Amino acid sequence: MIEITLLGTGSPIPDPNRAGPSTLVRADGQLFLVDCGRGVLQRAAAIDVGANGLTALLLTHLHSDHIADLGDVLITRWVTTFGPDPAALPIIGPPGTSDVVEATLTAFGHDIGYRLAHHADLTAPPAVEVGEHTEGVVWDRGGVAIRVAPTDHRPVAPTIGFRIESGGAAVVLAGDTVPCDSLDELARDADALVHTVLRKDIVELLPQQRIKDICDYHSSVQEAAATATRAGVRTLILTHYVPGIAPGQEEQWRALAAAEFDGRIELGDDLHRVEIAPRS
Ligand SMILES: [Zn+2]
Numbered sequence: 652m653i654e655i656t657l658l659g660t661g662s663p664i665p666d667p668n669r670a671g672p673s674t675l676v677r678a679d680g681q682l683f684l685v686d687c688g689r690g691v692l693q694r695a696a697a698i699d700v701g702a703n704g705l706t707a708l709l710l711t712h713l714h715s716d717h718i719a720d721l722g723d724v725l726i727t728r729w730v731t732t733f734g735p736d737p738a739a740l741p742i743i744g745p746p747g748t749s750d751v752v753e754a755t756l757t758a759f760g761h762d763i764g765y766r767l768a769h770h771a772d773l774t775a776p777p778a779v780e781v782g783e784h785t786e787g788v789v790w791d792r793g794g795v796a797i798r799v800a801p802t803d804h805r806p807v808a809p810t811i812g813f814r815i816e817s818g819g820a821a822v823v824l825a826g827d828t829v830p831c832d833s834l835d836e837l838a839r840d841a842d843a844l845v846h847t848v849l850r851k852d853i854v855e856l857l858p859q860q861r862i863k864d865i866c867d868y869h870s871s872v873q874e875a876a877a878t879a880t881r882a883g884v885r886t887l888i889l890t891h892y893v894p895g896i897a898p899g900q901e902e903q904w905r906a907l908a909a910a911e912f913d914g915r916i917e918l919g920d921d922l923h924r925v926e927i928a929p930r931s
Pocket residue numbers: 712714804807827
């Protein structure tokens with residue numbers, strides 16, 4: 652079984668009730684953090700997951716809302732890992748990820764220096780192991796295999812989706828993307844597809860052109876649902892709601908997805924959890 656927790660279901664606009672985009676996937680005892688938006692570690696703390704418990708960090712793309720708390724993840728993992736010779740945190744993302752990780756560690760360079768000077772048992776800066784990929788198998792350890800493929804979030808490029816397989820179940824995380832063949836292929840017959848969504852019917856009515864611009868590189872609820880249908884996915888999990896789902900509006904969002912997809916549809920608030928059993 653694979654367990655999916657929507658740690659943060661928000662968007663770039665701060666929301667008092669929704670953290671930034673971030674999803675936790677638990678598979679065969681391994682914990683994968685997919686994107687690390689604003690407030691991710693606070694949400695993870697609510698389910699007793701700490702930065703030091705993460706197996707790997709997976710990044711779909713390098714938009715600020717998806718990496719806002721990268722520094723917090725790196726530094727907090729470092730200062731809360733107490734054993735000697737801490738293992739490097741694997742970070743898997745698209746090309747550009749190394750630059751972002753290096754720059755983040757540079758930004759926290761003073762902090763890292765203070766702590767190295769202060770704590771005798773901290774002897775090295777945060778250890779990371781960055782892999783940049785756009786397709787293929789990126790992980791095969793302890794019963795969990797992960798494959799990536801390109802998505803289409805242009806002009807943000809390259810961007811990737813992840814397919815995590817364990818114990819006969821497959822979960823795909825699309826990130827931000829418009830419908831595209833490579834995502835359809837990545838999601839083919841998956842047990843679950845976690846897809847970010849935007850209500851074009853609402854966003855298109857807003858007065859600011861800069862806000863309207865975002866419609867052209869995200870999937871609407873209906874488009875995400877149509878992707879799930881084309882790919883033969885069993886469960887569609889919606890997240891990264893733009894705008895945030897207003898209280899009492901969940902069924903309206905669900906109905907938009909249901910018009911294009913017959914399977915199980917999951918959506919909700921931060922910490923919404925979905926268990927995915929293998930297809931039997
Ligand atoms: Zn994005």
